[in-house]
Amino acid sequence: MYLKVRAVDVVRVPPERFGEDLHSTVKELLAERLEGRLDKQIGMFIAILDVNEIGEGRILIGDAGIYYETTFEALVYRPKLQEITEGEVIETVEFGAFIEIGPLDGLLHISQISDEYISYDEKGKRLVGKESGRALAVGDKVRARIVAVSLNEREPSDSKIGLTMRQPGLGKYEWLEEERRREQERKSERRWCVKACVKAKA
8 A cells, every 4th residue: 555654764965066056956865865775664765755853963984975864754554464456467477467566566377367267378368267258468457455565675576465356346347347237147037026016916
């Protein structure tokens, strides 16, 4: 999920930037250092939104820069277990599909797509259900649940997020729409049956 967080960090302002506006400089330096970085506790930094407070500058012996303790607000992405998320299929392989969820990708294993047997159509680059013929391909939009999270701070792209669609209300958008239409049809039929029974009794 996306969150707005308040954090504290120390920012080094190099001597060549001393004449610039301090607030803008600190915000820019924070963005350069943090945006795209992953922290297991906080999440992945997407954007530095604002700098709330800049403390008094400190100078270290042998260093021409000035260090400022800074309180700032940032937009982060933090995947949570059991969270329902939406994304797009960006790749299909024999063992499942990779789903882009925010700035990270999740793996939807072939066993977690649906209750039916799923096979990989290598020619069409699709995952296909044996009984229903439903297919999952690149570009499809899906709703899934996060069931495993293993974040890698050093290499964010190596982070592992496991997904499932084997629960009610989850799946490819088209499948969900089909189920919604069928449910509406069933409700209409039940209403018709009730009305017919009432008339018959009368």
